[in-house]
Each structure stands twice: as C-alpha cells, then as structure tokens.
Amino acid sequence: MTTHSDEIERLVGLLARLPGLGRRSARRAVLRILGEPERVMLPLAEALREAAAAVRRCESCGNLDTASPCAICRDPRRERGLICVVEGVGDLWALERAQVHRGLYHVLGGTLSPLGGVGPEDLAIQPLVARVASEGVEEVILALPATVDGATTGHYLTDRLRPTGVQVTRLAQGVPIGGSLEVLDDGTLAAALRARRAV
Amino acid sequence: MTTHSDEIERLVGLLARLPGLGRRSARRAVLRILGEPERVMLPLAEALREAAAAVRRCESCGNLDTASPCAICRDPRRERGLICVVEGVGDLWALERAQVHRGLYHVLGGTLSPLGGVGPEDLAIQPLVARVASEGVEEVILALPATVDGATTGHYLTDRLRPTGVQVTRLAQGVPIGGSLEVLDDGTLAAALRARRAV
Structure with a gap:
C-alpha cells in the first residue's frame, strides 16, 4: 500500500x-x-x-537549565536556608509558576517504591543530606506527592535528615490524595505551602 | 520570577x-x-x-509527498480512470489506511463556504476539471465531509463536471452527519465507499 x-x-x-x-x-x-x-x-x-x-541538569538541585548551578540556585534573592524537596522537575516548575516558594529546591528524581524496585540509592537522597549538612539549611519542606510512595519517601527523608538537626516540614493536607503536584492549580499549591506543618 | x-x-x-x-x-x-x-x-x-x-505538494493530485507526482499518482497499479475527490490530505491518508480505494485522488484543499468566504477559485476545482477532461477519467467519487459545505461543494462539482460526461458518484450515507472523514474507522469508510451511488 x-x-x-x-x-x-x-x-x-x-x-x-x-x-x-x-x-x-x-x-x-x-x-x-x-x-x-x-x-x-x-x-x-x-x-x-x-x-x-x-539543557543540562543542575548539579546542586537537579533542576533542568542551560547552566549548572541553575538560575534558581544562582539567584541571590532566593533564601538559601530553605530547601523544597520535589519528586521531579515538573513539580519544581509548577511551584515556580505559582510563585509561592522563595527558597531553593532539591529534585529527588522519583519517590521510593519498594514494589517498583526504587530504593534510596536510586534517588538524589544522599546529595540532599550532604547539602543540608554543609550549606546551613534551616528548613526542608517536603513537597512530595500525596501517594503511598510519597509518604514512604517523606518518612524515610525525615529519618535520614534527623541527625542534621534541620527542621523538616511537609505541605499541608490540601494536596488531593493520589494527586500529582504538576497538575494542581496555583491556589491549591499556595494554600498547601502556606499551611505547611512540622513532621 | x-x-x-x-x-x-x-x-x-x-x-x-x-x-x-x-x-x-x-x-x-x-x-x-x-x-x-x-x-x-x-x-x-x-x-x-x-x-x-x-515534502512538497503533488502538482497532479495535491497530496503531500517527497516527489511530485506523488507515489500514488506514479503507482502503475492504481486505476487511473477513477478519481476520489477529498477535502484535505488527512482524508486521503484515512482512505489509504482503510485500503478501500484503488484509484487516484484529488485534494481540493477545502470546501466551498459562502459564509467563510471560500469560493471555487480558492480550491483546486479547475485543475480537477482539467484532469477529468484530459486524462480519460471514467468516474469521480466525491468523498467530501457530510456537512452543509461538503454538500454545497458536491453540488457545485457535479455541475462543473457535467460537461465532461464523467460519471460522478458520492460516498454512501453512512458517514455520520457533521463528521470528518479523517477520524472515521476503516469499516465505516469501506462500507461508505462500497455503497457509493450516482449523483
């Protein structure tokens, strides 16, 4: 034919x-x-x-940009003591569009998934711990998906970060269960970030 | 930001x-x-x-291909006395995928739309009449959308082709009213082509 x-x-x-x-x-x-x-x-x-x-990956936070460190990491106006941990770059973009976070980011590259075979060594967890330990970070905000794997990852990160003494918070409930950050409206993202609470 | x-x-x-x-x-x-x-x-x-x-437009039938005449027009196995008139190249592709037409095509580039300001000179109508008059065409199948503009175009083409003595047929009813050929399933396209009737 x-x-x-x-x-x-x-x-x-x-x-x-x-x-x-x-x-x-x-x-x-x-x-x-x-x-x-x-x-x-x-x-x-x-x-x-x-x-x-x-385009390359920022060696500090994992964002995609044309330079490494990326424009966010280089921006002197961003609060360097506040790191928002996200699953992927799409989540970072969503938070930036909502203009609700004035600190830096850390892209994990996924969430822990015992069933899916994703372990701590597959994600950028050790680099996060190292950043927190060496860069004078005061607060780590866990902005992970409201799924079982997201919660598992949050618990694991909280345990791993405890020795550093950093304050760990997570987004307020308000993120729909099972929902992906990437498709949320800006208002919901803003509300969830404002109402974040200690873990 | x-x-x-x-x-x-x-x-x-x-x-x-x-x-x-x-x-x-x-x-x-x-x-x-x-x-x-x-x-x-x-x-x-x-x-x-x-x-x-x-990619260029076939100067004979209006199809998009890397050569002009296109692969269909050049194919010696196609019936040269049978021309199927379609609104656009997407419709031609749909009929080819259904493998129901063994003749050649003629792409009009649209349908007549008095309200939309599309007149006969905006479509490849004169080239169609010329092809029919010069290439020994026996039958022209109108495979136009089942819309008001499609019907208007069909009537106009029938009038324009009458002097050539060619037989003009159209796809059987079976094309859903308001539907576009491009998104039809192959079975419906095949049935409509088989049951085509004289205008």
Whole structure:
C-alpha cells in the first residue's frame, strides 16, 4: 500500500511518542505543520536541537537549565536556608509558576517504591543530606506527592535528615490524595505551602 | 520570577502550537524528552528538518509527498480512470489506511463556504476539471465531509463536471452527519465507499 512518504511516517512516529499525543493526533499535527514549514517546522527543529545541546541538569538541585548551578540556585534573592524537596522537575516548575516558594529546591528524581524496585540509592537522597549538612539549611519542606510512595519517601527523608538537626516540614493536607503536584492549580499549591506543618 | 530557561520556554511554546497539545501537555512532553536528548529530541529535530526540506505538494493530485507526482499518482497499479475527490490530505491518508480505494485522488484543499468566504477559485476545482477532461477519467467519487459545505461543494462539482460526461458518484450515507472523514474507522469508510451511488 502506498500511503505517505518515509519522512512523514518517521515524523508521525516520533511525535506520537510525546506524552499526550497518540498516533492520530500526531498525524493531525504533522498535517498542520507540513503546511507551514518556515513558520513551525524549522523553528521547532531548531528549538529541539538547541535545547538538546544546551539543557543540562543542575548539579546542586537537579533542576533542568542551560547552566549548572541553575538560575534558581544562582539567584541571590532566593533564601538559601530553605530547601523544597520535589519528586521531579515538573513539580519544581509548577511551584515556580505559582510563585509561592522563595527558597531553593532539591529534585529527588522519583519517590521510593519498594514494589517498583526504587530504593534510596536510586534517588538524589544522599546529595540532599550532604547539602543540608554543609550549606546551613534551616528548613526542608517536603513537597512530595500525596501517594503511598510519597509518604514512604517523606518518612524515610525525615529519618535520614534527623541527625542534621534541620527542621523538616511537609505541605499541608490540601494536596488531593493520589494527586500529582504538576497538575494542581496555583491556589491549591499556595494554600498547601502556606499551611505547611512540622513532621 | 526565575522559572526555566529560554530554550525550554521556546520549545514549550512551539510544541503548544501543535493541534492536540495545550501548554500543559507541551510542558509534560518537553520534560519527558529533555531526559533523553539522544533518543528523542535530536531524531525529532532531524525528522522535522528533513520533512520540511523534502515534502512538497503533488502538482497532479495535491497530496503531500517527497516527489511530485506523488507515489500514488506514479503507482502503475492504481486505476487511473477513477478519481476520489477529498477535502484535505488527512482524508486521503484515512482512505489509504482503510485500503478501500484503488484509484487516484484529488485534494481540493477545502470546501466551498459562502459564509467563510471560500469560493471555487480558492480550491483546486479547475485543475480537477482539467484532469477529468484530459486524462480519460471514467468516474469521480466525491468523498467530501457530510456537512452543509461538503454538500454545497458536491453540488457545485457535479455541475462543473457535467460537461465532461464523467460519471460522478458520492460516498454512501453512512458517514455520520457533521463528521470528518479523517477520524472515521476503516469499516465505516469501506462500507461508505462500497455503497457509493450516482449523483
């Protein structure tokens, strides 16, 4: 059967790998952008290439940025004694969009999952303990998902951080059970952060 | 506020322009692919660049392909006396996926819309009449959307093609009213094509 060319087929296949785009939407997207190569396709190709070349992980907090340390870690206006621990970079972005946290971040890269085979050594936990011990951190806010794995991770981090004497808090209940921080509205995020409490 | 870098922001903005991806899904997509630049980002950039450079419109039927005439128009196994008229390339792709049409195609590039300001000169109607008159076409199948504009376009094409003496048929009812060909399942497309009738 002759359908469309290899170039189009490959493009559809690659776009269909993006989360949120199935094969059908990828096809519609390709059809739409094929009509305007100068305005959409080439700029998108260029943006992908540049981002792939430029973006790296911040060696201090785990954020994605073009520099390491990242812009947040370098920002002199941020409170350096306050670290907000998140599961992933998407959660960090959500908190930044809500403009509710004036300290730094620490991206764990996941949550502990005994069933999923994710142990403490798979996450950036030792680097967090080291940061807290060496950088004069006063408070660690656990902004982890309200799931079983999130709670497990919170308990584990609290235990690991206890010897450092740092105050450990967690987001107030208000984060829906089972919910992901990344898709929460700014108001809920702000309320949960304001009402954080000692663990 | 320091959120993420310009490179990431530009990528999110460009991806959010794709149909089916809002800003939030674009952000999730970017986060996912930033983690694997070699496996996803660079191949996607390359595929976009190649497709933008290679893909053109078939000067005979209006299909998108890397060559003109396109692979379908060049295929010696296709019945050259049978032309299926579609609104857009997405409809052509849908019919090809269903493997129900063994003839050639003609992409109109839209439907007539008196209210939307789309007149006959905005569509590939004159080229269709010329093809039918010069290429020994025996039957023109109108595979237009089951909308008011689709019906208007069908009536207009029938009038324009009458002097050529070609047989004009249209897809059987079975295409849902208001539906777009592009999102139909293969079975419905096959049934509608089989039961096509003279106009």
